[in-house]
Amino acid sequence: MIQRIQTVYLFLVLLVAGVLPFVFPLWKTDGKDFYFASSLTYSSLFGLSATLALLALLFYQKRQHQFVIDRLNIILNLILLGLFLYRSLNLSGEAANVSEKGIGMFLPFISIVLLVLANRAIKKDEDLVKSVDRLR
Template identity: 70%
Template sequence: MIQRIQTVYLILAFLVTSVLLLFIPIWTLSDGKLFYFNQDPIYTVIVGLSTMLTVVSIISYKKRQNQFVMNRLNIILNLILLGLFVYRSLNLSGEALAVSEKGIGMFLPIVAIVLLVLANKAIKKDEDLVKSVDRLR
């Protein structure tokens, strides 16, 4: 259901994890080359899983509990991705003479995590509303 706010949050998280990571570099290496996430297979797999979980979560709007669990798994995947970005950026080779620039692409998992947390908060609110209506019957 597109009219639910959590679906809007999930669509924005989908855009951040899939589309923006394709076009925004994670960092610029010391020799001036741009580094995108798809240049490393580990990043590609994690972003692919995150994108797939977001799409499945959007599709399963009738099962709020499953949607909630998928979003939590997606948050964990994005935290792993962020950890790998930070680890890789701190251990870049050739950093003695020239310092590489960290790009805004490194912070996109943080944006995705915030959107997924907001979606989970809205899902919890919907679930509480349904439970309160069931109690009245």
């Protein structure tokens, strides 16, 4: 489990989705930081993404299940990224309240990149196992 590179990628996704949203604010409005826990939608999506990453980590013996769970997690992070993009386009048009985007808005993008790398490694492992089975 630990010796495979997709485990490292999935663990990093777990950190990005489960820990870093507590550290980095999503945006600032009037000098106040807005964290993900302030909104039920963002909390549930980040929590679901972290849960899917943990579930994929636990399915290390079933590579097909890992692959499917990672694809679902990519779709979930794309939805989260779309919500952040929608919110950032609405933030830029404010005249009375000065807002700035935070680094937390890029966390789903980092998760997507790591999940794609994990899927690539899972696919490579699956192809290796299939080639060995052919030789038997």
